[in-house]
Each structure stands twice: as structure tokens, then as C-alpha cells.
Amino acid sequence: MTQQSALPTAQDAKRRLAVPDYINIGVFSALYFMIVALCALASNIAFGVAGNLLLPAFAALLAGPVFMLLNARVRAFGAITTMGVVLGLFLFVFGHFATSLVTGIAFPLLGDLVARLGAYRNKAALLGGYVLFSFGCAGPILPIWLMKGAYIASLERKGKDSAYIASLFDHVNMATFAGAMLAIVVGALAGGVFGLVLLRRHFAKAGVTQ
Amino acid sequence: MTAAARAAGVRTRALRLDPRAKLTMLAVANVLMFLHAGPAAQSLAVVLFSLPLLFGGKAAAGVRMLAVYGVLCAVEWASALGVDRLPWLHIAGATAAGVCMMMPCLTAGMAMFATTRPGDMVCAMRRMRAPDALVIPVVVMMRFFPTIRHDYRLIRQSLRLRGFAGGGMALARHPLRSLEYILVPLLMNAANVARDLTVAGLARGLGAPGEPTSMVELRMRAVDWLAVALSLAPLAVAAVTG
Structure with a gap:
């Protein structure tokens, strides 16, 4: 099963994840999921179905402090990956397309590897890891590109001409895809810096970090 | 009506499917979406996947999913009628068709989310x-x-x-x-x-070696197997109608 990818890789790290880490991951994943859900609600109300395109960028903008504090408390390989997998599972169970599960495993795993290069302490590595991790939330928006196929199929079933709509979507597709991906990078960089600032200003002194 | 239905559901032991049966529904819904299943398979899937809600004491949610699907189908059909004269109707049509495509997934997800207790899930x-x-x-x-x-x-x-x-x-x-x-x-x-x-x-022994005992006993009953068999039906319909 795909979920197990979180465990064996955790063994290569200097420290294996233990029950306290799992509980930390659960608590911070809950906060992360709430942020994603709120962003989904807000962007859907503001921009309709197309608002989903901006959802990962919004989530990345807001969830930086959650990510940074989790890393400051666990500092071991597997935490970022598990958070991504758990989010992907929740999205899947809530009725999102299975792509959310795939991106929820792949990108957080990459982010985890990058953050590990800096031993979960180097700020640049953490930022890079957060940018990659943020792409894990892009799974739910991928079906928007499937929608084109669904609409063309439905037009053809009714005997309508679909050439017009196909050409329209071709223009929109590449530009919006590039825009959505760029928005994720920008949002994640801003959110990550904000997270690091909050960490230094509030949590390091209070002894909440490890 | 909803309150009455919910009360009745509680009193007459609402149908609780095994989470694994509902997981099968989610998987089938995803396959349907990936294959761009036609309207026959799609509507059959939405109706079937709302059954756990309707009989599981969440009738209001089930009716809401069906109503949303009905409205979307109507919008798609209406915009296809006028689209030759008014090209901007493509926007409404594409949105409706796109959300229609997601409805089997969303309905199965709602069924999973609304009718599964945390203990059962674990x-x-x-x-x-x-x-x-x-x-x-x-x-x-x-x-x-x-x-x-x-x-x-x-x-x-x-x-x-x-x-x-x-x-x-x-x-x-x-x-x-x-x-x-x-x-x-x-x-x-x-x-x-x-x-x-x-x-x-x-x-409390979380993470202790050995398999933990569970308050909940999950068993695939006849109803659950029936649900699994039924949830495969849209796939068959999609295979036949293309």
C-alpha cells in the first residue's frame, strides 16, 4: 500500500519517529487541514469553482507557521511526509479526486528530503521544503483540467460543435496552470518567511520548540 | 421533515455500512471520474452513493446531494440548448458539466464523512x-x-x-x-x-507492541457485500454505454 511509504523511510533518519511525534503530527495536521478547509470555503465563495485554482496558494500563505512549528518540535525525517499523506487521505475521504492522494504523498516527501538537507534547522532548507510541501495541496485542483474533457464529451453527446470550446480552453489552460503554480511558490515563500518570523518572535523564547 | 427523518433514523437503528464498503464506493467514483463516464453511469452512481446517507439517518444530506445534482444537470441541459446563439452560456455549461463530473466523488465522500463514526474509521x-x-x-x-x-x-x-x-x-x-x-x-x-x-x-498504552483491542467490532455483513456489489454497477453501465 502507498501509505506505508511514510514508515520505512523514517528508519534512515538519525532519529526514528515515535508516538509523541505522531501525536504532534496529528495535532498540527488538524490545524493545517482546518486552514485548507477555510481557504477552500473562502476562495469558493469569492471566485466560484475557479477559486479552487488559488486554493493551494492561499493555504500556503496561511499555513507557514503551522509547518515551521511542527518542524521545530519534531526535527526528524517523516513528519512532513506524514502530514502530507494524512491531508491527502482526508481530502480523498471527503470526496476529492485521487490526485490529491498522489500529490499529497509525492511533494511532501520531496519537501521532507530538502528540509532534511538542513537538518530541519537551516532556514533556507526549511523554506525550500515548505514550497515543495505546498504543492502537495495542489491535487484537488487538478480535476479542473479534467473538466474540459468532461464538457467536450457532453457537448459531443448532444451533437454540438466542440471545436470552439476546445480552442478556448487551450488558451486558458497553459496560462492558468502556470499562474496557479507560480502563485503557490509566491504564497509558500511569503507564508514560510512569516512562519519563521513568528517562530523566532514567539515560540523560540517560550520554549515551545525543541 | 428532516428532523423527523433523523429522529426515525436514530430510533429504528439506522443502517451503518462498513467503512470498507464506503471506501469501495469512493474508489468506484474516482474511476468513473477518470473515465469521463457518461450520464447514465454518472446519475446511477450519484443515486446509489446517496443511499447510505438516505438510509443512514442523514436523509437531509442525501436529499441535498440529489437536489444539487438535479440542478446541475438542468443547467447543463439548458445551456446546451441556447449555446449556439449565446456563446457565453459555455461558461455555465462547462461549470455545470465539470461539477456534475465530480458529483459521484462528492456524494461518496459525503456518505463516508457523514455516516462513519470515528471509532469505526480507526x-x-x-x-x-x-x-x-x-x-x-x-x-x-x-x-x-x-x-x-x-x-x-x-x-x-x-x-x-x-x-x-x-x-x-x-x-x-x-x-x-x-x-x-x-x-x-x-x-x-x-x-x-x-x-x-x-x-x-x-x-493508556498507545504505541505499545502487539495489536490493540478495539471497542468496535467490524464485520462485513450481507448488507455490506450487497453495497459493494451495487456500487460496482455504475462501472458496468459505463462499460456498456461507453
Whole structure:
């Protein structure tokens, strides 16, 4: 099963994840999921179905402090990956397309590897890891590109001409895809810096970090 | 009507499908979406996947899903009629067709979410041999959601008490500051809860070697197998109608 990818890789790290880490991951994943859900609600109300395109960028903008504090408390390989997998599972169970599960495993795993290069302490590595991790939330928006196929199929079933709509979507597709991906990078960089600032200003002194 | 239905559902032991049966529905819904299944398979899937809601004591949610699907189909059909004269109707049509495509998934997800108790979900995960690294975070998450909502309300209240307007306008005017004022206490409390839960969990043998016993006994009954068989029907229809 795909979920197990979180465990064996955790063994290569200097420290294996233990029950306290799992509980930390659960608590911070809950906060992360709430942020994603709120962003989904807000962007859907503001921009309709197309608002989903901006959802990962919004989530990345807001969830930086959650990510940074989790890393400051666990500092071991597997935490970022598990958070991504758990989010992907929740999205899947809530009725999102299975792509959310795939991106929820792949990108957080990459982010985890990058953050590990800096031993979960180097700020640049953490930022890079957060940018990659943020792409894990892009799974739910991928079906928007499937929608084109669904609409063309439905037009053809009714005997309508679909050439017009196909050409329209071709223009929109590449530009919006590039825009959505760029928005994720920008949002994640801003959110990550904000997270690091909050960490230094509030949590390091209070002894909440490890 | 909804309250009555819910009360009746509670009294006459609402149908509770095994989470694994509902997981089959989710998988089938995803396959349908991937294959761009035709309207016959799609509508059959939406109706079938709303059955766990209708008979599981969540009739209101089931009726709502069916109604949304009906409206979407109507919009798609109506916009296809006028699209040759008014090209902007393509926007409404494409949106409706796109959301229609997602409806089997969303209905199955709603059925999974609304009719599955946390204990059943955890038992099913353990039965499917999910590792502790996955089960424990999921358990903690489900336990922690209500706490977040409670904390958030308290934070907003105390902000108002100290003279910071807690409304949406303040959030729009000082986004960074408002975010900091809300997120920092939330995260601080999350860290404390994580510590408390660790102590409580370890004291109760969380993560101890050996298979934990479960309060919930999950068994695939005849109804569950029937649900699995029925949920495969849209795939057959999709294969026949193309």
C-alpha cells in the first residue's frame, strides 16, 4: 500500500519517529487541514469553482507557521511526509479526486528530503521544503483540467460543435496552470518567511520548540 | 421533515455500512471520474452513493446531494440548448458539466464523512493494516478538530475584550497582524495539547507492541457485500454505454 511509504523511510533518519511525534503530527495536521478547509470555503465563495485554482496558494500563505512549528518540535525525517499523506487521505475521504492522494504523498516527501538537507534547522532548507510541501495541496485542483474533457464529451453527446470550446480552453489552460503554480511558490515563500518570523518572535523564547 | 427523518433514523437503528464498503464506493467514483463516464453511469452512481446517507439517518444530506445534482444537470441541459446563439452560456455549461463530473466523488465522500463514526474509521484502518504512523495522527486529528473550533471562539472573544475588532473587516485591514493574533495562541495551545495527549496516550498504552483491542467490532455483513456489489454497477453501465 502507498501509505506505508511514510514508515520505512523514517528508519534512515538519525532519529526514528515515535508516538509523541505522531501525536504532534496529528495535532498540527488538524490545524493545517482546518486552514485548507477555510481557504477552500473562502476562495469558493469569492471566485466560484475557479477559486479552487488559488486554493493551494492561499493555504500556503496561511499555513507557514503551522509547518515551521511542527518542524521545530519534531526535527526528524517523516513528519512532513506524514502530514502530507494524512491531508491527502482526508481530502480523498471527503470526496476529492485521487490526485490529491498522489500529490499529497509525492511533494511532501520531496519537501521532507530538502528540509532534511538542513537538518530541519537551516532556514533556507526549511523554506525550500515548505514550497515543495505546498504543492502537495495542489491535487484537488487538478480535476479542473479534467473538466474540459468532461464538457467536450457532453457537448459531443448532444451533437454540438466542440471545436470552439476546445480552442478556448487551450488558451486558458497553459496560462492558468502556470499562474496557479507560480502563485503557490509566491504564497509558500511569503507564508514560510512569516512562519519563521513568528517562530523566532514567539515560540523560540517560550520554549515551545525543541 | 428532516428532523423527523433523523429522529426515525436514530430510533429504528439506522443502517451503518462498513467503512470498507464506503471506501469501495469512493474508489468506484474516482474511476468513473477518470473515465469521463457518461450520464447514465454518472446519475446511477450519484443515486446509489446517496443511499447510505438516505438510509443512514442523514436523509437531509442525501436529499441535498440529489437536489444539487438535479440542478446541475438542468443547467447543463439548458445551456446546451441556447449555446449556439449565446456563446457565453459555455461558461455555465462547462461549470455545470465539470461539477456534475465530480458529483459521484462528492456524494461518496459525503456518505463516508457523514455516516462513519470515528471509532469505526480507526478500526477499519487498523484492519487494513495501516501503520501506527498513519493511524495515530488520524485519531489525534479527529479528536482535535472540536478543540480548534472552541479555542478559535475563545481567542476571538478575548480579542474583542481587549478592543481589537474581531470581525472580517479587521482581518481585511490588518491581515498580517490579525493572523498573528489568531494563529499564535492557536499554535501555542496546540503545542500544549500535544504534550497532554502524549502523556495521556502513553499512559493508556498507545504505541505499545502487539495489536490493540478495539471497542468496535467490524464485520462485513450481507448488507455490506450487497453495497459493494451495487456500487460496482455504475462501472458496468459505463462499460456498456461507453
